[in-house]
Amino acid sequence: MKYVHDTLPQRVRLASGEAAAAVAEEVAALGATRVMVIASDREAALAATVTAGLPVVLTFDEVVMHVPVEVAERARAAAADAQVDVVVTVGGGSTTGLGKAVALTTGLPVIAVPTTYAGSEATDVWGLTEGSVKTTGVDRRVLPRAVVYDATLMTGLSVDLSVASGLNALAHCVDSLWAPRADPINAALATEGARALCAGLPAVVADPRSLEGREQTIHGAYLAAVAFASAGSGLHHKICHVLGGRYDLPHAQTHAAVLPHVLALNVPNAPRADARLAAAFGAPTALAGLERLRTKVGAPRALRDHGFREDQVADAVAAVLPVVPPSNPTPVTTENLTALLRAVWEGADPA
Structure with missing residues (x-):
């Protein structure tokens, strides 16, 4: 038997009903004081509950499937203008993907709170779409520092x-x-x-x-x-x-x-x-x-x-x-x- 295996460094928490407390602990562990929240309009209320009490200085809700380059650029510019020091994503794969796109060029840490089973939160793979071409790549900067799983956040996901x-x-x-x-x-x-x-x-x-x-x-x-x-x-x-x-x-x-x-x-x-x-x-x-x-x-x-x-x-x-x-x-x-x-x-x- 012979192989080379890479294990990615990441904290993972699964605790139903404890997302808000867990996210607050992860933000505090990073010493962050200016939080950017990424969540679609559909997840706005859920995101507000999860991030209640955090020092949120920016909420970005332009989440688009397959992460178009132009959307990523707007999110990066907004993050720079607000001088954020951590990104919290609340949503599915497109939301996590947008957070990764911000991290790819800024190096900002990401805390992911998934609401689907997409799995993007556990990988260092990023994807951007320009025109009709989707480009993917691998970069350790996009791997979320922490993932907070809470099953209660997914009970509203349709069958x-x-x-x-x-x-x-x-x-x-x-x-x-x-x-x-x-x-x-x-x-x-x-x-x-x-x-x-x-x-x-x-x-x-x-x-x-x-x-x-x-x-x-x-x-x-x-x-x-x-x-x-x-x-x-x-x-x-x-x-x-x-x-x-x-x-x-x-x-x-x-x-x-x-x-x-x-x-x-x-x-x-x-x-x-x-x-x-x-x-x-x-x-x-x-x-x-x-x-x-x-x-x-x-x-x-x-x-x-x-x-x-x-x-x-x-x-x-x-x-x-x-x-x-x-x-x-x-x-x-x-x-x-x-x-x-x-x-x-x-x-x-x-x-």
């Missing part, structure tokens, strides 16, 4: 979005098993993350107010993101970055729809990954387990329902092919990638 976001997290587990820097530690984290998500998501669907289901899903999403941060982006994420940035498709739903098709393409040539995921799902095969979970939770299936057009398939294939990771278990060709994306558009059976 549909909870499912899509949770399957986005599961995609981190799957991709981590064959991404460019996959290793046994990533595999262990990804497998446990998949097990927790497989247990948590159906519980969330059965009772959206249940803290136990939310906490299991948070736990799984965090483990998934840590594995992904170390392993890097596999084929699934390369496809989804192209689809999201190029055609402005919704992030979580895109990941949820693409995932089973990438799994079906790769597991014939990745028996160890297949066995790991099958065990995590309690199923004879990884694909059977994933499909059982997707049926149970009512997962998104067809990207044509979310704005992807059949006449965009060829353009997407041409954009994905140059960025396919060499580590992908199954060789990717124009033919099999075209078939995969057409099946994703249609919502066809991944088998």
Whole structure:
């Protein structure tokens, strides 16, 4: 056995009902006195509760999916004008992503308070969109110094979005098993993350107010993101970055729809990954387990329902092919990638 594994330095707290106190402690630990809060209009009331009592000098609510460069530049300028010394993000992946964009050029510390299962808060990956091109990169400056998870903040997340976001997290587990820097530690984290998500998501669907289901899903999403941060982006994420940035498709739903098709393409040539995921799902095969979970939770299936057009398939294939990771278990060709994306558009059976 031989590998090199990076572990990212970050404090993580999960305490249901204690977000405000936990954030206050993290701000105090940094010695910060001028707080910038990033939260969308939809999360404004929640953010106000979480940050009550903090020395907030700026609230920025222009949160846009895929973090357009022009929005990032406005947020950076606002942070400079207000002379902030810490950024607190309250929201989903787009909110966290905007906080990372500010940190990327300013070096400001970020405290992330997630309200979805996106996982961005646990990685040092940033993403910005300019025109129709989404660019991603890795930089330790964007890794939040602390993450505060509070399941009570997620009980208002709709079941549909909870499912899509949770399957986005599961995609981190799957991709981590064959991404460019996959290793046994990533595999262990990804497998446990998949097990927790497989247990948590159906519980969330059965009772959206249940803290136990939310906490299991948070736990799984965090483990998934840590594995992904170390392993890097596999084929699934390369496809989804192209689809999201190029055609402005919704992030979580895109990941949820693409995932089973990438799994079906790769597991014939990745028996160890297949066995790991099958065990995590309690199923004879990884694909059977994933499909059982997707049926149970009512997962998104067809990207044509979310704005992807059949006449965009060829353009997407041409954009994905140059960025396919060499580590992908199954060789990717124009033919099999075209078939995969057409099946994703249609919502066809991944088998």
